[in-house]
Amino acid sequence: MQGAIGIFDSGYGGLTIFEQIRRKLPEYDFLYLGDNARSPYGNRSYEVVYRFTLQAVRWLFSKGCNLVIIACNTASAKALRTIQQNDLPSIDPEKRVLGVIRPTAEFIGNVTHSRHVGVLGTPGTISSNSYPIEINKLFPDIKVFNAACPMWVPLVENNEHNKPGADYFIRKYLNDILSQDNAIDTLILACTHYPLLEKNIRKVLPANINLVSQGQLVADSLKDYLHRHPEMDSRCTKNSTSRFFTTESENKFSSMASVFLDWTIKAEKAELEG
Numbered sequence: 001m002q003g004a005i006g007i008f009d010s011g012y013g014g015l016t017i018f019e020q021i022r023r024k025l026p027e028y029d030f031l032y033l034g035d036n037a038r039s040p041y042g043n044r045s046y047e048v049v050y051r052f053t054l055q056a057v058r059w060l061f062s063k064g065c066n067l068v069i070i071a072c073n074t075a076s077a078k079a080l081r082t083i084q085q086n087d088l089p090s091i092d093p094e095k096r097v098l099g100v101i102r103p104t105a106e107f108i109g110n111v112t113h114s115r116h117v118g119v120l121g122t123p124g125t126i127s128s129n130s131y132p133i134e135i136n137k138l139f140p141d142i143k144v145f146n147a148a149c150p151m152w153v154p155l156v157e158n159n160e161h162n163k164p165g166a167d168y169f170i171r172k173y174l175n176d177i178l179s180q181d182n183a184i185d186t187l188i189l190a191c192t193h194y195p196l197l198e199k200n201i202r203k204v205l206p207a208n209i210n211l212v213s214q215g216q217l218v219a220d221s222l223k224d225y226l227h228r229h230p231e232m233d234s235r236c237t238k239n240s241t242s243r244f245f246t247t248e249s250e251n252k253f254s255s256m257a258s259v260f261l262d263w264t265i266k267a268e269k270a271e272l273e274g
Helices: 014-024 046-060 073-078 078-092 101-108 121-128 128-139 153-155 165-177 192-202 215-228 252-259
Strands: 003-011 031-035 067-070 096-098 116-121 141-150 186-189 208-210 241-248
Touching: 003 014, 003 046, 003 078, 003 101, 014 031, 014 215, 031 046, 031 128, 031 186, 046 073, 046 078, 067 121, 073 078, 073 101, 073 116, 073 121, 078 096, 096 215, 101 128, 116 121, 116 128, 116 153, 116 165, 121 128, 141 153, 141 165, 153 165, 153 192, 165 192, 186 192, 192 208, 241 252
Parallel strands: 003 031, 003 067, 031 241, 067 096, 116 141, 116 186, 186 208
Antiparallel strands: none
16 A cells, blocks of 8 residues: 655654655655654653654554654654564564664765764763764764753744854854864764754854754655665655644644744644554
8 A cells, every 4th residue: 555755753853854855755745743742852761752753653654654754863763773673573564664863874974084973962862872873883983972952952942043042052062062072073963953053053163064964864865765665665655745743733833834844834633642
């Protein structure tokens, strides 16, 4: 049976991933799910993030999705591997769930010259140590440094990210990561909210440091994945449609989406079950 490509995030940030995927693959159908009623995931335990993410994946499968992208770094870090290895074989071995960390890790080796890389993310993503682990699997010579940025998501979700007060926290977390090693030449924005801060980050970031945002990388990786797996591509419907679901207020989601997208959407309500 054919279906839309599912895209899941704990809230709004995954819309930055969705938008890049939609631009790269405009002919495909997409179904976006934001678990806004229970976000943020960043400070939650592994067990809770795994349970919430599995519920979301099952819901997307129930809506006909054969392929789901977890467009959330915390969920990718804390739940993806367990779902792939332990749950998918019993749910449906023909379905697939992909994340955002692997495509980012694959790209980094082509960017850094010093082989010293910094990762900026939520406390949950940073504490998981997923980026150092994934990067070092592919590039053992790269040294990876982490810094949590707990205030960046609230700044974006309260639409304060372009106001003067945000500059303090932008400088603070950049200092936190760059002070760990003066050879860092590449920084990864390891949260889907952070692209909205990118313009202000670049204003204070030294010109010799690369800033890597995930949306384009994930979109390119998905396009390549579908090219390499025609059996999955044939199970994806292609009518250029997009639907948006939230576990919280549909009106609030539709309104907040305008911060992340340059077009108007109308969200629908989703009820997740264990």
